[in-house]
Amino acid sequence: MQVITMTPLHQETPLSNTIHDMDIEALDALIQRLNDAKEYNLTLSAEDIELLLTALATLSILQENILNNDVTIHQLRKRLGRVVASEKLSTL
Numbered sequence: 001m002q003v004i005t006m007t008p009l010h011q012e013t014p015l016s017n018t019i020h021d022m023d024i025e026a027l028d029a030l031i032q033r034l035n036d037a038k039e040y041n042l043t044l045s046a047e048d049i050e051l052l053l054t055a056l057a058t059l060s061i062l063q064e065n066i067l068n069n070d071v072t073i074h075q076l077r078k079r080l081g082r083v084v085a086s087e088k089l090s091t092l
Contacts, residue, residue, distance in 0.1 A: 019079070020058050027055065 030051050037044050044052070065071040077083045 018057070019061055020054050022051070022055065026051075030055070 030048060033044065033048055034052070036042060062071075062076065066073075066076075071079075074083065
């Protein structure tokens with residue numbers, strides 16, 4: 001299971017410098033609920049709206065970092081745990 005770290009967004013949390021993690025399965029489920037809401041003219045729960053806002057804020061932060069050359073794709077992969085660090089605690 002792939003995981004992108006995402007926690008619920010709280011109003012006191014500044015959006016401009018927070019990257020959150022979210023389980024890929026939870027993100028897929030949210031996308032399905034969004035599609036259902038669109039197709040059947042349904043409203044979203046407060047939790048789904050909060051997750052959507054958090055996901056959009058995280059995407060915005062990542063996009064801004066990439067556009068400003070503040071972070072490389074390799075650094076993003078490392079932050080998401082997709083790149084294994086070369087140093088091991090046992091070798092230090």
